[in-house]
Amino acid sequence: MKTILITGCSSGFGLEIARHFLERDWNVIATMRTPRADLLPPSPRLRVLPLDVTDAGSIAQLMADAGPIDVLVNNAGIGALGALEGIGIATVREVFETNVFGTIAMTQAVLPQFRLRRAGVVINVTSSVTLKPLPLLSVYTGSKAAVNAFTESLALELAAFDVRAHLVLPGRAPSTSFGANAKERLQMHEAYAELTENVFAGWAQSTEAVTQAGDVAEAVWRAATEPDAPMRLAAGADAVALAK
Ligand SMILES: NC(=O)c1ccc[n+]([C@@H]2O[C@H](COP(=O)([O-])OP(=O)(O)OC[C@H]3O[C@@H](n4cnc5c(N)ncnc54)[C@H](OP(=O)(O)O)[C@@H]3O)[C@@H](O)[C@H]2O)c1
Numbered sequence: 001m002k003t004i005l006i007t008g009c010s011s012g013f014g015l016e017i018a019r020h021f022l023e024r025d026w027n028v029i030a031t032m033r034t035p036r037a038d039l040l041p042p043s044p045r046l047r048v049l050p051l052d053v054t055d056a057g058s059i060a061q062l063m064a065d066a067g068p069i070d071v072l073v074n075n076a077g078i079g080a081l082g083a084l085e086g087i088g089i090a091t092v093r094e095v096f097e098t099n100v101f102g103t104i105a106m107t108q109a110v111l112p113q114f115r116l117r118r119a120g121v122v123i124n125v126t127s128s129v130t131l132k133p134l135p136l137l138s139v140y141t142g143s144k145a146a147v148n149a150f151t152e153s154l155a156l157e158l159a160a161f162d163v164r165a166h167l168v169l170p171g172r173a174p175s176t177s178f179g180a181n182a183k184e185r186l187q188m189h190e191a192y193a194e195l196t197e198n199v200f201a202g203w204a205q206s207t208e209a210v211t212q213a214g215d216v217a218e219a220v221w222r223a224a225t226e227p228d229a230p231m232r233l234a235a236g237a238d239a240v241a242l243a244k
Contacts, residue, residue: 001026001045002026002027002029002070002071003026003028003067003068003069003071004017004021004026004027004069004070004071004072004073004224005029005069005071005072005073005110006018006021006028006029006031006073006075007031007051007053007073007074007075007076008032008075008076008077008215009030009031009032009039009040009048009062009075009108010032010033010034010036011176012173012177012213013125013170013173013176013177013216013217014030015030015039015213016213016217017216019040019217020039020150020214020217020218021040021225022040022043022045022046025045026045026219027045027046027047028040028043028045028047029047029049030047030048030049030195031051031062032048032050032051033050034050035048035050038151043119044092047066047102049062049128049199050062053074053076053077053098053103054097054098054102055059059106060109063109063110063202064153068113068117069110069113069120070120070121071121071123071224072106072120072121072123073125073224074106074107074122074124074125074147075123075125076098076102076104076146077098077099078094078095078098078148078181078182079095079181079182079185080092080182080184080185080186081136081137081140081142081182081183081185082188082189082192082197083135083189083191083192083195084138085177086140086187086188087139088187090180091187094185095139095140095143095226096139096146099140099143099146100143100147100150103150103201104150105196107122107124107154111163114161114163115158115163116160117239118163119163120163120164121163121165121166122151122163122165123165123167123168123220123223123224124147124150124166124167124168125167125168125216125220126139126144126147126164127140127144127170128169128171128172128234128238128239128242130144130145130148130168130234131239131242132242134199135195135199136192136196140181140182147167148232149203151166151231152184152231153169155231161179163218164194164223164227164229165231166223166229166231166232166233167231167232167233168216168219168220168223168233168235169232169239169243170208170215170219170239171215171235171236171238171239171240172236172238173211173212174210175212175213176213182230201234209236209237209241210236210237211235211236211237212236213240215235215236216236218235219233219234219235220235
């Protein structure tokens with residue numbers, strides 16, 4: 001029976017990915033900054049373990065507790081919304097610490113066992129904003145584009161060891177906590193107030209297709225289980241349309 005370890009399972013895509021694999025008889029290690037046993041259906045195949053991807057000690061403890069794993073999903077991520085002039089460099093660092101350095105550190109933590117076993121899959125969740133740029137998301141988009149480039153280069157060096165790396169690019173998913181969390185990091189700059197209002201009004205009125213958490217879980221499933229899955233998997237009708 002295979003084991004998947006997923007980061008950021010307290011809500012949204014991570015929680016749904018954990019559910020999806022549990023329902024398909026995988027062992028699931030659902031990691032959360034603040035572990036909660038009540039979010040997922042009880043199962044002897046489920047372990048909920050603590051992980052903050054920005055904390056090297058937390059990663060080392062997790063790897064010591066987790067045992068062998070077959071698939072790593074780097075899903076934990078945060079957004080930052082607003083015009084660049086209004087975003088402090090501390091927020092920029094926070095976004096890159098989680099989205100980029102957290103992903104790289106977790107990947108480094110699993111690679112020795114994948115390489116020695118000559119098997120394993122790394123799946124990094126980025127975003128369709130890297131396919132079509134949107135205003136007010138420059139820092140977030142930069143972080144996700146960095147993970148795209150990182151993963152595509154890494155896949156080439158891992159192929160010699162039969163280890164795979166893939167990208168899942170979800171579209172806009174208003175149903176998760178992501179938007180509200182990103183808005184908490186919204187730093188308004190007066191000069192961009194009108195632009196910001198217009199962009200928000202556009203999103204609020206949009207009737208375009210959006211992404212559901214289930215779309216992301218399905219794309220992660222394909223990356224994990226199909227040996228010839230494409231390098232990039234768009235997830236959600238909006239992301240699929242952009243990727244064409
Ligand atoms: N929703 C969208 O529109 C959208 C679109 C494209 C891509 N994405 C990407 O999809 C991924 C999941 O987002 P989501 O929509 O499911 O948002 P979400 O509901 O806010 O989930 C994000 C998860 O990341 C966790 N997290 C944040 N910082 C962390 C850290 N330092 N260490 C460990 N976990 C941490 C959060 O945990 P806490 O509860 O502890 O904060 C939460 O479980 C993210 O990488 C995001 O960038 C989202």
